[in-house]
Amino acid sequence: MGSAPANVGEMWRARRADGPATVLAIGTANPASCVTRDEFPDFYFRATKSEHLTGLKDKFKRVSQRLGVERRYLHHTEELLAAHPEIIDNSAPSLDVRMDIVKTAVPELSAKASRKAIAEWGRPATDITHLVVTTNSGAHIPGVDFQLISLLGLRPDVRRSMLYLNGCYAGAAALRLAKDLAENNRGARVLVVCAEITVILFSAPEEGNFQTLVNQGLFGDGAAAIIVGSDPVMNNPIERPLFEIMAATQTIIPNSEDAIVMYLTKVGYGGKISTRENPVLIGDNIERCLADTFEPLGIFCSDWNDMFWAVHPGSSAILDKVDAVLKLKPEKLAPSRRVLSENGNMFGATVLFILDELRRGMDKGEHGELPEWGVMTAFGPGLTVETIALHRCGARPVENVDVA
Numbered sequence: 431m432g433s434a435p436a437n438v439g440e441m442w443r444a445r446r447a448d449g450p451a452t453v454l455a456i457g458t459a460n461p462a463s464c465v466t467r468d469e470f471p472d473f474y475f476r477a478t479k480s481e482h483l484t485g486l487k488d489k490f491k492r493v494s495q496r497l498g499v500e501r502r503y504l505h506h507t508e509e510l511l512a513a514h515p516e517i518i519d520n521s522a523p524s525l526d527v528r529m530d531i532v533k534t535a536v537p538e539l540s541a542k543a544s545r546k547a548i549a550e551w552g553r554p555a556t557d558i559t560h561l562v563v564t565t566n567s568g569a570h571i572p573g574v575d576f577q578l579i580s581l582l583g584l585r586p587d588v589r590r591s592m593l594y595l596n597g598c599y600a601g602a603a604a605l606r607l608a609k610d611l612a613e614n615n616r617g618a619r620v621l622v623v624c625a626e627i628t629v630i631l632f633s634a635p636e637e638g639n640f641q642t643l644v645n646q647g648l649f650g651d652g653a654a655a656i657i658v659g660s661d662p663v664m665n666n667p668i669e670r671p672l673f674e675i676m677a678a679t680q681t682i683i684p685n686s687e688d689a690i691v692m693y694l695t696k697v698g699y700g701g702k703i704s705t706r707e708n709p710v711l712i713g714d715n716i717e718r719c720l721a722d723t724f725e726p727l728g729i730f731c732s733d734w735n736d737m738f739w740a741v742h743p744g745s746s747a748i749l750d751k752v753d754a755v756l757k758l759k760p761e762k763l764a765p766s767r768r769v770l771s772e773n774g775n776m777f778g779a780t781v782l783f784i785l786d787e788l789r790r791g792m793d794k795g796e797h798g799e800l801p802e803w804g805v806m807t808a809f810g811p812g813l814t815v816e817t818i819a820l821h822r823c824g825a826r827p828v829e830n831v832d833v834a
């Protein structure tokens with residue numbers, strides 16, 4: 431062979447980035463139609479022709495108050511439900527119509543969030559080298575990743591990874607994958623997109639079906655897009671590094687496989703969320719997940735208030751439990767609570783919205799001075815816990831952190 435590099439090790443190293451994967455831009459989007467907690471019970475019981483279920487409606491109001499959601503954006507309006515009566519009939523097959531709706535709605539909302547991220551990033555869409563897309567809203571092939579190529583004007587040879595049906599840990603899982611892609615491919619720029627349109631789990635209220643009440647009171651629609659790449663300033667001074675992704679772990683909580691179960695049925699999503707058990711399971715295991723993520727970095731935190739936080743708000747009961755176990759000051763989970771309150775639980779997109787909230791607060795000088803180190807953690811079926819160690823860019827040096 432002619433002039434191949436002398437050493438395979440050198441060849442391998444030359445293809446890898448020098449520094450950690452870094453968040454370079456964030457964009458978010460919601461559908462236009464917003465419903466408040468006060469408006470929603472009337473909307474829900476009227477649209478599903480269930481107004482005669484007055485006791486259940488009162489119960490729905492009580493449960494909704496406990497979930498921590500003030501308003502949400504929903505793709506399904508009363509007009510859309512009226513046009514597809516099978517969606518409100520819990521015994522009529524409606525998967526096909528739901529899949530048809532999300533087939534275009536999810537790529538469109540994804541593109542809206544992505545355009546914002548790309549505009550903030552400041553480089554052309556054709557500079558994106560990898561695409562990681564995740565949704566629980568449908569499962570089509572070719573999928574949302576494929577649709578985004580033409581919607582955003584990406585290169586046809588962009589390297590795509592499509593993660594369907596990962597539950598609420600999907601956003602953090604997508605970031606974990608983006609970290610590995612960015613660090614192992616010098617110059618890579620990864621567009622991460624996480625989008626949810628919850629018409630897939632809309633169902634009419636039924637006596638004895640508590641799960642439906644939780645689903646309708648909790649979940650909302652939204653999309654978030656994040657651009658990740660290593661060595662920003664070195665590669666292109668136009669890029670503005672926000673957070674370095676220093677470690678990303680995934681683990682399964684023992685004996686929790688029935689805690690959140692979801693599957694597609696002829697009437698949309700079926701399954702069960704163990705609402706009483708989940709806060710306890712998460713509370714019992716969060717410290718171990720944090721230690722497994724931070725200790726390999728040499729960070730042994732004795733006070734978790736020294737960090738900033740992006741915790742997946744499964745509901746306010748879950749945030750209350752995390753607060754109590756980690757003895758966090760109220761302001762620590764304020765960004766998580768605010769995103770839940772303003773948008774609902776948007777499955778995997780939620781933690782990415784919280785990251786956006788954190789950096790906006792940082793830009794506006796809110797939330798005080800953001801600490802140097804932070805945590806993103808998300809939970810979902812398994813129970814699977816994703817934990818990410820984040821380092822705020824431009825922060826003071828690592829030696830000043832509480833390192834044992």
Ligand SMILES: CC(C)(COP(=O)(O)OP(=O)(O)OC[C@H]1O[C@@H](n2cnc3c(N)ncnc32)[C@H](O)[C@@H]1OP(=O)(O)O)[C@@H](O)C(=O)NCCC(=O)NCCSC(=O)CC(=O)O
Pocket residue numbers: 489492493496497596597598599640644690703704705706708709743744745746747748775777809810811
């Ligand atoms: C569901 C809750 C809001 C209920 O709140 P509280 O327990 O404080 O409320 P509460 O005890 O006052 O109950 C309010 C009313 O609901 C009823 N109730 C409560 N829990 C119930 C249950 N499991 N089954 C049946 N009914 C139940 C009570 O009897 C009461 O009815 P009455 O008023 O008639 O007496 C909470 O437990 C919660 O937020 N749990 C966690 C939710 C969760 O798991 N989220 C993760 C989503 S999934 C996710 O994020 C990840 C993913 O999807 O991948």
